[in-house]
Amino acid sequence: MVQAADKKQPGVLRSLDWWTIGIYVALLAFGWLSVCGASYTFGETDIFSLSTRSGMQIVWICTSIALGFVILMLDDRLFDTFAYILYAALLLLLFVTIFNPHEIKGSRSWLVLGPVHIQPAEFAKFATALAVAKLMSTYGFDIKRWRDFAAAAAIVVLPMLFIIGQKETGSALVYLSFFLMFYREGMTGSVLFTGIALIIYFVVGIKFEPVFLFGTPTSVGRFVVLLLVQIFTGAMVWEYCENRRLATVILSYCIGITVVALLFSVYVIPFDIMWVQLVLSILLIVFLVYSALSTQVWTYLLVALFAFGSIAFFFSADHVLNDVLEPHQRVRINVLLGIEDDLAGAGYNVHQSEIAIGSGGLSGKGFLNGTQTKLKFVPEQDTDFIFCTVGEEEGFVGSAGVLLLFLALILRLIRLAERQPHRFGRIYGYCVLSIFLFHVFINVGMVLGLTPVIGIPLPFFSYGGSSLWGFTILLFIFLRIDAGRNLIRDE
Numbered sequence: 001m002v003q004a005a006d007k008k009q010p011g012v013l014r015s016l017d018w019w020t021i022g023i024y025v026a027l028l029a030f031g032w033l034s035v036c037g038a039s040y041t042f043g044e045t046d047i048f049s050l051s052t053r054s055g056m057q058i059v060w061i062c063t064s065i066a067l068g069f070v071i072l073m074l075d076d077r078l079f080d081t082f083a084y085i086l087y088a089a090l091l092l093l094l095f096v097t098i099f100n101p102h103e104i105k106g107s108r109s110w111l112v113l114g115p116v117h118i119q120p121a122e123f124a125k126f127a128t129a130l131a132v133a134k135l136m137s138t139y140g141f142d143i144k145r146w147r148d149f150a151a152a153a154a155i156v157v158l159p160m161l162f163i164i165g166q167k168e169t170g171s172a173l174v175y176l177s178f179f180l181m182f183y184r185e186g187m188t189g190s191v192l193f194t195g196i197a198l199i200i201y202f203v204v205g206i207k208f209e210p211v212f213l214f215g216t217p218t219s220v221g222r223f224v225v226l227l228l229v230q231i232f233t234g235a236m237v238w239e240y241c242e243n244r245r246l247a248t249v250i251l252s253y254c255i256g257i258t259v260v261a262l263l264f265s266v267y268v269i270p271f272d273i274m275w276v277q278l279v280l281s282i283l284l285i286v287f288l289v290y291s292a293l294s295t296q297v298w299t300y301l302l303v304a305l306f307a308f309g310s311i312a313f314f315f316s317a318d319h320v321l322n323d324v325l326e327p328h329q330r331v332r333i334n335v336l337l338g339i340e341d342d343l344a345g346a347g348y349n350v351h352q353s354e355i356a357i358g359s360g361g362l363s364g365k366g367f368l369n370g371t372q373t374k375l376k377f378v379p380e381q382d383t384d385f386i387f388c389t390v391g392e393e394e395g396f397v398g399s400a401g402v403l404l405l406f407l408a409l410i411l412r413l414i415r416l417a418e419r420q421p422h423r424f425g426r427i428y429g430y431c432v433l434s435i436f437l438f439h440v441f442i443n444v445g446m447v448l449g450l451t452p453v454i455g456i457p458l459p460f461f462s463y464g465g466s467s468l469w470g471f472t473i474l475l476f477i478f479l480r481i482d483a484g485r486n487l488i489r490d491e
Helices: 018-039 053-072 077-081 083-098 120-136 146-165 169-184 189-208 220-240 244-267 274-295 299-324 327-336 348-359 387-418 423-447 465-483
Strands: 111-113 116-118
Touching: 018 053, 018 387, 018 465, 053 465, 077 083, 077 120, 077 465, 083 111, 083 120, 083 146, 116 465, 120 146, 120 169, 120 423, 120 465, 146 169, 169 189, 169 423, 189 220, 189 299, 220 244, 220 274, 220 299, 244 274, 274 299, 299 327, 348 387, 348 423, 387 423, 387 465, 423 465
Parallel strands: none
Antiparallel strands: 111 116
């Protein structure tokens, strides 16, 4: 039985966070104006017609608001109770979609139900967030224990694998945002650091592999990556093993021997310094394993695994790039890293998007007055690349305003998450804000040419019902959980 506390909880609607709802409505309004600008063609007389994308977006917006209202009327305990059931249902739907005979733009992520196209991956986000929140809020769960961490990570990774099977790598990468929540809930920083380190290895190694160091046969990419592995390993010994003396010795030997080998290669006999670095790295790994066995401090072994994994990842990166990734994905990465200039192919979308945003100037060209977007120079300009419409028509001022709205949403979600009295609500809240943060950062970044083009929508802006419904459900479930935070429950 649930009783409302006098003066604390007079009703669900009165206890809602109306600031967040106001931001949500503002984003919907600006999003609809952007869809109008992106889909409008010269001479069109009725932007409200259901035969136009702007007209259909009104339908999606109205149904989303209705969906949000229905969620607010539900008992907030239902989300905890049925979390695993919702997760299992969405997993089944994701699995079935892999064998979907309808392929749209090379992707099998859409279920076609008559005139309606639904993308289950957009709805799996809230189901995954509920499931991982339920698991992590159970009594005795400790994310610092590898068994518990592996169970939580499995809930996140499983839908990723199914979505990859649908040829939707971009949508699958969104689930990496859950690791931000893991970090907030106590996941060791070494996991997050390892992920960042792998990205650095990949970017530096691939981009600078063809460049040679001071005229020697040593690849700059390989030289820098192996040196970083040694430096990062020494830093982890310093931080996690709390042995500053040993860390100083490791860094001194590795850097000192590398500098001597470099001088010898430059001024005496040119040779590939990578082999010296590789031998140093292997000796370092052996020494760390020996230290773990002799001192019974198993943190040394974990650092050794980090160093070994870093080297294995680096030498396999080239194979993954050239033999595992699809050709269009490989070209996109090469274009992003500046290895290739494919303005007529993989780099065309980003190049045209940058032109559109740049042409907007400070204040923009005005509503429906953009030229790049009206002449359809930017592909997917009303979905994945819709932010270029904001830049062209509203200029720097409008673009900054939209980003400030998203920043306000993220900050508000942090505030709501931190005031939750129960772990379930806090964890789910951080899942929500992590997903929004990832979408905004990657989508705006790819439109500006700063991040890879992975094809994910901008929340509340990109055209389409699935994404708008998915983001609305994700947000309003949290708003409903937050609205019930002061309820007094009689067990």
